[in-house]
Amino acid sequence: MHVRPGRPDRARPSGAAATAAFLCLALTALGAAPATAVQPLSPSPTLASPSGGSARSLGGPVVYAHRGASAYAPENTLESIDRAMALGFDWVENDVQRTRDGVLVVIHDDTLTRTTDVKRVFPDRGPWRVKDFTAAEIARLDAGSWFDKRFAGARVPTLREYMERVGRNRQRLLLELKEPEASPGIERQILDLLDELGWLDEPHVTRRLVVQSFSADSIRTVHALRPDLRTAFLGTPNVADLPRYAAFTDQINPQHTTISAGWVAAVHRLLGAHGKPMEVDTWIVDDAATARKVKEMGVDGIITNAPDVVRHAVGPLQAFG
Template sequence: MYVRPAAAATAAFLGLTLSVLGASASSAAPGPAGFTNPTVYAHRGASAYAPENTLDAIDLAMRLGFDWVENDVQRTKDGELVVVHDDTLARTTDVEQVFPARKPWRIADFTAAEIARLDAGSWFGEEYAGARVPTLREYLDRVQRNHQRLLLEIKKPELYPGIEEQTLQVLGEAGWLDDQHVSRRLVVQSFSADCVRIVHGLRPDIVTAFLGTPPVADLPRYAAFTDRINPWHTTISGDWVAAVHGLLGAHGKAMEVDTWIVDDEATARKVQDMGVDGIITNKPDVVREAVGGY
């Protein structure tokens, strides 16, 4: 476990600026239609300033004025969906202290009740001590309360057979599969093309995204089951972005590109010049300042 010594100073700085940056999220519709600036997605919440994938991180993104948050979904030993990025709990919780004999501390080896005991905030800063790993349902309820929108990543689906169906079930139970959410407030993505294909097959109305940078020659086969290609920013060029835009995706609209992880102004402006539709970032305030995103 490591501690972020700058976290307290960062939080203090943010406390002085939140009132200036805005206390309510913008009402812009998703997608680039009618806009010249990219959408800004708060990666794992405002994760440069609060512990990633926690309710604190999405609350902070809301207070900074950002509609869109991104998260990661995995499954516990007893079948609960939880919001964690790594497939182990070691980096972002105190699991090594609470369960020292359970190395390598894989999520799939712990029950939801055991994970609920863990501190998911102290590693980032003392002010977040006691933050918990949220279940997907808890996370969805908080995003709903905050009037935010969700870019949901199904993480490592090969470890969790059937997680696509289960994720859709939880989304439905939480009220996230009605027309309003599906058309304006939800995107499901994965690094697994098979996972994206399964989600599209089960719910063809949901906007989906594939995480990666397929060769231009392979793009048409992705267009059959997804709406967006979301690449790492170091792997793309303006020509590649244009090639994606030149294809119609699964919903018959021009495919989009949301790139990650961009945390500095120069790179944000660079990918904006390439024509990306969205930027996924740990520092949404920095990116918004650079590109005028919404």
């Protein structure tokens, strides 16, 4: 998403370790539920039951740590997803791009200038675009000091390194393809790596992984390559256009300032690519008042830089159906 993380307006609410442990156990139990078989696509979009809604919203929206807990640690780093884990959140979101030598790396901007010291290390390489540097060159950069000197030495992780840490942390991933048009074939490359790392088996594709993009064509490609994988389109399509997205995606993930309760209900009335009511995960919400507002609209998930603030506002129970 094209929003720079900011620090939350209110301090993180404290919580006992026992509470965090209970939440982790509850989430683990939910993740062990039998997966629902993939439904064949209909020739035309199918309407959901009049009630709409989603099992994910049971007890409150799912809270996603945007680029990790990026209000508290440098975005898209291993430190940021570790911070999310320490706060008790298993859903993290990231951004994936490709280097000059074809390596997948986790970084948001198409240039390295905002979140690394690339201008100091490579002063003559402007405009310092990610696609113009090799993975080895990017690995030399400090991706933490810009945020806070305490994080000096943090690196831009490769997607392989990132996935290994997510796996070790027993977390779940909302993976965003950044500007896939600039990297032809990146969808298959990402899926091949995920498959190699064991992330495309049934438990992962039904419980622990969603792939999203602002590019409808890219998400359509992902769906064609792996019809069993959950996908999401980033944006706010007109209600009249929603049915065509339902053919290849499961979620519509809009910016919170662009939606209404009526729009959310319109999404919920459609069955997505896997025969379930389509879902809405909104971004970027970092304050309690806005979190409560979008919860009242009926969203299924909230993507936030400050996941603890949002969870405190909307309730701790998270479900993934």
